[in-house]
Amino acid sequence: MFTYKRRVKFYETDGMRVVHHANYLRYFEEARVEYLRAGGIDLNDLMKEGIVFPILEISAKYIKSAEYDDVLLIKTYLRRVDRARLDFEYEVVREKTGEVLTTGKSTNTYTNMNTGRIVRLPAxxxxxxVSLSEGDR
Structure with a gap:
């Protein structure tokens, strides 16, 4: 598990100081990228090699609302990893109370950024x- 910490910005909220639902997908993205970075996988390096990680599927379950200025912990788990895909799960937790606010899942694949065709990740x-996600699976 990797935990990404961030504070809710005012512009991410609606008129009632509640985080707009679409922002949770951004939080998942930020956490996923930082998870990979922590494991020594830099997306810039992969893009130089012509590899990108498009999302095939993503979902979120909204349990409670995050609000302006909340500090959020986005717990990220890499549940499945192989040469063709990555399956992530997420929990968005309010740091102050420990409440789970939102959960989610995403599935990514690897593609050649020039052709859009699915490619295998180098061994x-x-x-x-695989090493990074040992405790997640």
Whole structure:
């Protein structure tokens, strides 16, 4: 598990200081990128090699609302990793109370950014991800 910490910005909220639902997908994205970075997988390096990670599927379950100025912990788990796909799960937690506000899932694949075709992740990169996600699966 990787935990990404962030504070809710005012512009992410509606007129009632509640986080707009679409922002949770952004939080998932931020946490996913930082998870990979922590494991030594830099998306810039992969893009230089022509590899990107498009999302095939994403979902969120809204339990309670986050509000302006809340500090959120986005707990990120890499549940499945192989040479063709990545399955992540997320929990958005209000740091102050420990309440789970939102949960989510996403599935990514690897594609060649020039052709859009699915490619296999190089073995050395896969080994890093497998090691990083050992406790998540």
């Amino acid at each position: 050395e990169r896969l080994e890093k991800l």
